[in-house]
Amino acid sequence: MVAQPQFGRTVATAGLMALFMSLTIALALRALFDGVGPGFVGDWLRTAAIAFVVAWPAAVVFFPVVNGLVDRLPLPDEQTRQDTPDST
Secondary structure (H helix, E strand, O other): OOOHHHHHHHHHHHHHHHHHHHHHHHHHHHHHOOOOOOOOOHHHHHHHHHHHHHHHHHHHHHHHHHHHHHHHOOOHHHHHHHHHHOOO
């Protein structure tokens, strides 16, 4: 079976999203619950690494699901948005 280019893009996008979200959420939770003090950066990065190991596979699984849900939303198409003058 040949991997489709779209699958590689999905895995890469999910990986980057998982990385940034893991870093951000781990930073916020570490600072909130443990405070900022000695060893904070090491603890934060260790927590973010653990979170990333969970987040990346989850993101790869849920990315197509979320795309399918977004496709069902009643959003105006691109052409409609270009024809509509700005309200500013």
